[in-house]
Amino acid sequence: MGRYVIRRLLQFIPTVFGALFLLHYLTSVAIQLTGNPVRALFGDRMPPESVLHNLTERLGLSDPCLEQPFSPCFGLFVERLESIFLRFDFGTNFNLRPVTEIVAGAMPYTLRLTAIAISFELVVGISAGVLAGLRNGGFWDYWLKISTVLIISVPVVVLGVVVRDFVNIGFGNWLRGLEAVPDVISRGVFAPTWTPNYPWASLIVPGLVLGALQLAATARLTRSSLLENIRADYVRTAWAKGLGHGRVVGVHTLRNSLIPVITLIGTDIGALMGGAVVTEGIFNVPGIGRQVFAAIFTGETTVVIGIVTLLVLVYLIASLVVDLLYAVLDPRIRYD
């Protein structure tokens, strides 16, 4: 087990370096092709050459290789690695605010959003999948099939906009007109966008929208994996021994069926945090998706590299944790 974890952690190193280099290269090419992004800070006024030069230097964008199109800028890459890994300095954005501070400020919102999305997936997705799997070919099965396929087919942008306009604005306005409804519901949960007055309640609807897409995948996977296992010999043995319904389904079958579901959810964590760009945009949540999205357009390379590298790390660690959970769920799997 210990050796397995160490081997996996060592495998992280080339992956993280590779992802860092890829981001470094893409953002460098963006600067090489479109020019110094620092100029945009001055709008249509032409800054004095010395001011521009100093600011560019301060922001770490003065390397001459940034003027040669498609140059890989290895020197700049090594410099960036040194400052990130040796001095733990992720740089600043164009307003000289440290990237670590931006991430620390925005992270809680994205984490909450992801937590809501994942609990939604876990609770509703797995129960719907189990319900459909147990009544294979029945009403619930068809209902699940139709509803999940429909959810998968709606682009997340459309889902978000429709939910915001219909539920949060339409239904929310009606609720806000009623006296009897407490403010937490009418102005919190159904607030048109995220509001600092109800930092948790107003994240619920965006979290559900974020989780909806993966919810469908979770439910379908639970169903098919339950169907595969329910015919297994050991399940028949459990029935034959006279065990109760709850124990056969809940312990013998479900425990094995959840292994692929856990993988799916584990790899989702990274995807959800990165995918929150759209949801955070639509519902105006000040999370890291918003920050990185804005940074991509202003050319704030350091912010993009910092946040996306963090997301890559989250993805890698989540997939490691998932692999370790396998051993807990399935005693046949041993790592050594």
Added chain:
Amino acid sequence: MTDPLSPGVPAGTQAPNRPEQEARPAPSAPPGTTPGEQREAGLVGDAWRQLRRNPSFVIPAIFILIVTSMAVFPRLWTSKDPLACTVSGGMSRNPPSAEHWFGTSILGCDYYAQAIYGARTSMLIALVATIGITVIGGLVGMLAGFFGSWTDALLSRVTDIFLGLPFLLGAIVFLTILKNRNEWTLAAALIALGWTVIARIMRASVLSSKHLDYVQAARALGGARRRLIARHILPNAVAPVVVYATIALGGFISAEATLTFLGVGLQPPAVSWGVMIDQHDGYYHEDPWLLAFPVSFVVGTVLSFVLVGDALRDALDPKLR
């Protein structure tokens, strides 16, 4: 091999103006023979026999054929020019009427013509991206699985790097580099970030079939490496890759809409479903049909590809028989 699959995969462009032909049996099963007598045992033959009786395959397949025919021959469906727009005379945002079946857009273009011509752009991006991920992912997975050792180690690490990057953010970073974005650059961004899953599927199938007895036998008989791959290993991997590619095609249609909505996709002189959604997002309350038409096209097409992919998965998996 490819013939019985063609109605599900977008290659079904041969008979765009006769969608009903799609439901006809394949030439391999003449109408005279009763099922059961003289059955071929082939996986594909069996799959096709099962598929053509399955309404959740036939109906979406017909829908895909209709949309494909809009993409290939838009003039079959409309004689109007989608870019002949005028805002003078109150032509902007007119409701559906006899002359403009879907009404007019914010810029006074015929919305029906835009929806038809939009199919071409959206399908082109999705098709090019799907072919791209299948070729690149298939090649990488095949090489990694077949050669093993350091080739596998290297290619798997490269796959990990791309898999770890969040899809949407990666695509946005990639697309902001480019000054003028068109359908080809959008497809390139989708390929650059989308090939990893196919590579993993391919690698797993190759690894699992590499050591099977019949492959070993072919190797022992002196089969050349190319023949080994093409005749013995590849057919095993085709089914899961085709299923994933079909569903991915639908996903890319929504990805085009999403990226365009985020401002890194296509821009107005271009006509696509994503552009239509993006341009009319703000008029949702006054003129809901402006959003309803493109959204129904996107959802219908994605839904069809997902259903066809699901039906293919069930039909091509011998374990579920």
